[in-house]
Amino acid sequence: MRLTSKQINEFKTNGFLLLPQFADHKLCDEIRQLCEKHLKQQIGPIESEEEYLQKDSASKTVRRLRQAYEREPLFSQWMINPQMRPVLEQLLGEKGQLLLAHHNSIMTKLPHVSSVTSWHQDLRYWHYENDNLVSVWLSLGDEYLENGLLEFIPGTHKMKFSPEQFDKKLSFRDDLPQNQALISKRVHFDLHKGDVILFHAKTLHAASKNSTDTAKISFVYSVRALSNKPIANTRSDFKEVELT
Numbered sequence: 001m002r003l004t005s006k007q008i009n010e011f012k013t014n015g016f017l018l019l020p021q022f023a024d025h026k027l028c029d030e031i032r033q034l035c036e037k038h039l040k041q042q043i044g045p046i047e048s049e050e051e052y053l054q055k056d057s058a059s060k061t062v063r064r065l066r067q068a069y070e071r072e073p074l075f076s077q078w079m080i081n082p083q084m085r086p087v088l089e090q091l092l093g094e095k096g097q098l099l100l101a102h103h104n105s106i107m108t109k110l111p112h113v114s115s116v117t118s119w120h121q122d123l124r125y126w127h128y129e130n131d132n133l134v135s136v137w138l139s140l141g142d143e144y145l146e147n148g149l150l151e152f153i154p155g156t157h158k159m160k161f162s163p164e165q166f167d168k169k170l171s172f173r174d175d176l177p178q179n180q181a182l183i184s185k186r187v188h189f190d191l192h193k194g195d196v197i198l199f200h201a202k203t204l205h206a207a208s209k210n211s212t213d214t215a216k217i218s219f220v221y222s223v224r225a226l227s228n229k230p231i232a233n234t235r236s237d238f239k240e241v242e243l244t
């Protein structure tokens, strides 16, 4: 698949791009079934809701299944999918390299027990020479505001912010009038099984909790431009996969 120049411009302007019905439904169902098995058995490494909220608790509610690439051949096949490579190459302006340090996860919002994901830029904890990084989000079922859909603020990948606009965890503060004006420009698209949304590592995004009775499960991985190297001896300086 190749993007049209309208789609490329849309990504460049907004910092995100929806590719409706990119992935085959059968593949999504097979991936989802495997995810459900890993979730049920709490196969590690996981990030729990308790860890995310920095709560001390013996119980663990899975928020994300980390290191998706090494969990199942079907997962790694999706992440190196030859159909996606030319698309990423168009957005990055050069070949991509799959990161195993960041995202590389099955993201969940489990019914009633999940938390809000505050406004943030993914790059907040990432360390690369520049910001030429794109994430690929695959919906394995319906995603809408009530079950924790992602929302984006258009154009924020190109904006400059001051450190005061972020809190200690580097979330974008929603209590500042200046930030609120920007947050009011938030947009979302209801997502369906097989939809892919591509977003830039600096695009501000957030997600609500899941107040429905069904788990929301999505797959996310990220890719850097080949020339955009990780900074040595940081978290980002980790295993990668060449997308040649």
Ligand SMILES: O=C(O)CCC(=O)C(=O)O
Pocket (backbone or CB within 6 Å): 103, 107, 108, 109, 117, 122, 148, 150, 205, 206, 207, 220
């Ligand atoms: O919690 C969510 O579903 C949003 C995930 C997210 O923001 C991210 O992976 O960067």
